[in-house]
Amino acid sequence: MKKIIASLAVATAVFAGGFTGESVNLASQKGGFIGNNIYSNLSVKEALSAKDNALVSLKGNITKQLRHDKYEFSDGKNSIVVEIDDDVWNGVTVGSNDTVEIKGEVDNDMLEKNQIDVKYITKIK
Incomplete structure (x- = not known):
């Protein structure tokens, strides 16, 4: 043996x-892959008119919680609703004064403004 x-x-x-x-x-x-970022760096204004399922990266602040997993996100000029599921937080804790980068997918429902389904969130120091 x-x-x-x-x-x-x-x-x-x-x-x-x-x-x-x-x-x-x-x-x-x-x-891992080192190359072009698949997430487009956009302003909130651009994200509001982006195509459904577009992969976007936004920098700004979460200004308030709207529902359990829905938040208002602002880049200082415009705001958009973002959905952040509990498992996406991954231990990150932020307040309304903290700058964050979110990466996610545009959710474009016909009768509503675009929203972002957040896949990653990072606190920027």
């Missing part, structure tokens, strides 16, 4: 090292 475990450990080390014999710490390797 010990020989099997030792053989598996050696095989794993060789495989993880790309067959070069190098030791690789897979947990420390992180990656």
